Amino acid sequence: xxxxxxxxxLRLVILMPVAGLLLGSVYFAYxxxxxxxxxxxxxxxxxxxxxxxxxxxxxxxxVFLIFGLGLFELFIRKLxxxxxxxxxxxxxSDLKGKLGQVIVMILVVKFFEKALAFKPKEAxxxxxxAGGVALLAGALWLTKAKE
Numbered sequence: 001x002x003x004x005x006x007x008x009x010l011r012l013v014i015l016m017p018v019a020g021l022l023l024g025s026v027y028f029a030y031x032x033x034x035x036x037x038x039x040x041x042x043x044x045x046x047x048x049x050x051x052x053x054x055x056x057x058x059x060x061x062x063v064f065l066i067f068g069l070g071l072f073e074l075f076i077r078k079l080x081x082x083x084x085x086x087x088x089x090x091x092x093s094d095l096k097g098k099l100g101q102v103i104v105m106i107l108v109v110k111f112f113e114k115a116l117a118f119k120p121k122e123a124x125x126x127x128x129x130a131g132g133v134a135l136l137a138g139a140l141w142l143t144k145a146k147e
Contacts (some may be wrong), residue, residue, distance in 0.1 A: 014075040021068030025061045032057035052113045059106045063099060070095040101143045108136055 032054045039050035073079055074092065111132060120126050 011075045014071055018068045018072045018076075021064045021071070025064035025068060028057050028061035028064060032061060049113065049116055052109060052116070056106060056109045056113065059102060059109060063102050063106070066098055066102060067095065070098070104139050104143050108140065111136055 035050050035054035035057060039047040039054065042050055069079060069081075074095070115129070118125075118129060120129065
């Protein structure tokens, strides 16, 4: 008996983390919905921070979904989904690239969440804030330059 015959079924072990990641995606998506609904009944300034939180949770849900489906495609079988360009994963480096882009977007959302509470006191505060915006713009440009 060849070792491949024994090892090939072991790839199904990856179904456990895939199921956990997909459940995590549903969890974050549900909480993003709750956060958006709570924003509906809040005053404008509070609603804005709640909606930014909902976007953050939605992006986390996307990370879990992309990673879960990517692992499924790499180890179990290819998926025939209508969102082929978003979820198509050819290798682990392809999966890492997609995740990197989503993580950069999460960081952008977190930055703007903090920017809402930003109260500058000196000129240096404005300069540092502008530097942060420039770094974010550079990170977004780099993620697009890879494509």
